Structures are given as C-alpha cells and as structure tokens.
Amino acid sequence: xxxxxxxxxxxxxxxxxxxxxxxxxxxxxxxxxxxxxxxxxxxxxxxxxxxxxxxxxxxxxxxxxxxxxxxxxxxxxxxxxxxxxxxxxxxxxxxxxxxxxxxxxxxxxxxxxxxxxxxxxxxxxxxxxxxxxxxxxxxxxxxxxxxxxxxxxxxxxxxxxxxxxxxxxxxxxxxxxxxxxxxxxxxxxxxxxxxxxxxxxxxxxxxxxxxxxxxxxxxxxxxxxxxxxxxxxxxxxxxxxxxxxxxxxxxxxxxxxxxxxxxxxxxxxxxxxxxxxxxxxxxxxxxxxxxxxxxxxxx
Numbered sequence: 391x392x393x394x395x396x397x398x399x400x401x402x403x404x405x406x407x408x409x410x411x412x413x414x415x416x417x418x419x420x421x422x423x424x425x426x427x428x429x430x431x432x433x434x435x436x437x438x439x440x441x442x443x444x445x446x447x448x449x450x451x452x453x454x455x456x457x458x459x460x461x462x463x464x465x466x467x468x469x470x471x472x473x474x475x476x477x478x479x480x481x482x483x484x485x486x487x488x489x490x491x492x493x494x495x496x497x498x499x500x501x502x503x504x505x506x507x508x509x510x511x512x513x514x515x516x517x518x519x520x521x522x523x524x525x526x527x528x529x530x531x532x533x534x535x536x537x538x539x540x541x542x543x544x545x546x547x548x549x550x551x552x553x554x555x556x557x558x559x560x561x562x563x564x565x566x567x568x569x570x571x572x573x574x575x576x577x578x579x580x581x582x583x584x585x586x587x588x589x590x591x592x593x594x595x596x597x598x599x600x601x602x603x604x605x606x607x608x609x610x611x612x613x614x615x616x617x618x619x620x621x622x623x624x625x626x627x628x629x630x631x632x633x634x635x636x637x638x639x640x641x642x643x644x645x646x647x648x649x650x651x652x653x654x655x656x657x658x659x660x661x662x663x664x665x666x667x668x669x670x671x672x673x674x675x676x677x678x679x680x681x682x683x684x685x686x687x688x689x
Contacts, residue, residue: 444655458535469548481626483608489611491611495553496618501554502532502533503533505657527566584606590602596626
C-alpha cells in the first residue's frame with residue numbers, strides 16, 4: 391500500500407513538473423554565429439592560413455625579398471631611358487620628360503606589414519572595421535616588408551623620390567609617416583604621402599581608386615616604377631569582376647617585372663569582393679559560399 395501511494399505521489403509530482411515546464415515562456419532562439427565568431431571559439435577563421443603564411447613562412451619572405459632585389463637591378467635602366475614611364479597613357483596627363491624621377495609605392499602589404507592587425511581579428515573573431523584599423527595605425531607598429539628598406543634607400547641615394555600612394559585616409563597621414571620613418575624608409579617630406587581623400591582638381595575619383603593620385607604624381611615626377619599588392623595599385627579598375635581584372639592583366643602583363651612590381655597578399659584585397667559581386671552587405675556565410683563556388687574542381 392505504501393509503495394502504491396508513493397508511486398502515485400511520484401507520478402503526480404512528475405506531471406506537475408511537466409505541466410510547469412510547458413507553461414514557461416520559450417527562450418529566444420540564439421542568433422546564428424558568424425564564421426568569425428565561431429572562429430573565436432576554436433573554429434577556423436577565413437583568414438587563418440593566409441595570415442599564418444605571411445607571418446611564418448620563409449616562402450613569403452623569399453618572394454618579397456626577390457621582388458625588391460629584382461626591381462633594384464632594373465632601376466639604373468629605368469633612370470637612363472628618358473622615355474621610361476610606369477604610368478599608363480590614360481593617367482599620364484603631361485609629358486614626363488625633364489621631370490624628377492620617382493617610384494610610387496602602395497603602403498599596406500607593399501611597404502608595411504599589417505599582419506598583426508589581421509592576427510588580432512582572427513584571435514577576436516572579428517572582421518575589418520575602420521575603428522579598429524585606425525587604432526592599429528595609431529600604434530605605428532607595422533614592420534617593413536623584407537627587402538623594401540634596402541630598395542627604397544638605394545633608390546633615394548640615386549636621387550629617386552619615394553611616393554606613397556595609399557588608401558589610408560588623409561587623417562592617418564602623421565601616424566603613417568611616423569611609422570614609415572621608424573621602419574627606416576625614406577620620407578623626403580610630408581608631400582610624398584598621397585592618402586585617400588587627396589584631391590586633384592578636375593579629376594573625379596571613383597571610391598578608393600588611385601587614378602587621380604597617380605595623375606598628381608605624374609604632374610610632378612617621371613614615375614619609374616610602381617609597387618603594389620593588387621591590380622588597382624597600378625591602373626584604374628573599371629569593373630571589379632574576375633573578367634575585368636583579367637583583362638587589365640592581359641593588357642599590361644609585360645609591364646610586370648619591369649615597370650610594375652607585385653607583392654603577395656593573400657589576406658585581403660579587391661580580388662575578394664570580385665568573387666561575390668562586390669556586395670559586402672551579404673551575410674558572411676553567403677560571401678564564403680561565393681568563394682567556394684569560384685573554386686575550380688576540375689579533375
């Protein structure tokens with residue numbers, strides 16, 4: 391009898407608990423994690439391999455070093471040839487003859503290595519944003535790429551001005567110049583930095599394209615060489631699509647290794663949004679899938 395009563399009481403208690411549980415309000419569904427947030431918990435960040443390669447591989451150092459060494463071997467030839475010019479005809483608005491010689495260099499991932507900033511994004515499970523980027527630039531801790539200081543100093547000793555055409559905004563000018571000087575790079579004066587926001591009267595700039603600033607450089611200098619880590623550092627990209635970018639390479643492929651010098655940057659660049667129609671407002675998962683879809687799975 392006691393067993394039956396106990397069993398009956400236990401059953402009643404369980405029913406009561408179940409009823410109470412059913413009447414509790416349902417918890418709000420958890421927001422879907424972005425790939426970056428998942429990475430912060432131990433998953434794989436989209437940029438992990440790329441940043442690890444830049445920071446740890448001897449192959450990256452070798453490519454950068456050999457690029458600047460090869461460019462140095464071409465510098466005397468460029469100086470001697472009066473008609474040598476690294477600006478495309480559409481961006482050379484005046485005769486280059488008689489102008490002082492210069493070399494145009496992009497800053498980020500061409501002269502200065504910002505991989506520690508990228509590493510922080512991986513660690514914190516975040517993506518690029520202007521606030522954290524400005525904070526990184528203000529630290530002035532970016533190190534020079536392997537080989538760039540030797541090349542730039544050798545060029546300066548030959549009377550060549552180093553111009554820095556960068557998509558760092560103009561309000562980052564002082565911190566950038568301080569970082570360049572600290573890294574050992576030649577900075578003739580403040581005018582050699584042409585950041586995003588530099589205006590050339592009569593020239594319409596599209597977004598972050600550098601065509602107007604290259605025109606400005608061409609008004610003052612005969613540009614012997616250009617250095618960058620993406621195609622837009624050398625010539626205006628009219629259509630940032632795979633086909634548009636390939637067309638530019640096909641048109642100017644013989645300029646690379648003589649007038650134009652490309653540095654490797656697998657961590658970011660305009661090549662990436664070209665894979666998802668430049669639509670950064672898409673969810674991260676959709677952008678990742680677009681990149682997967684762009685892969686060649688041919689046997």
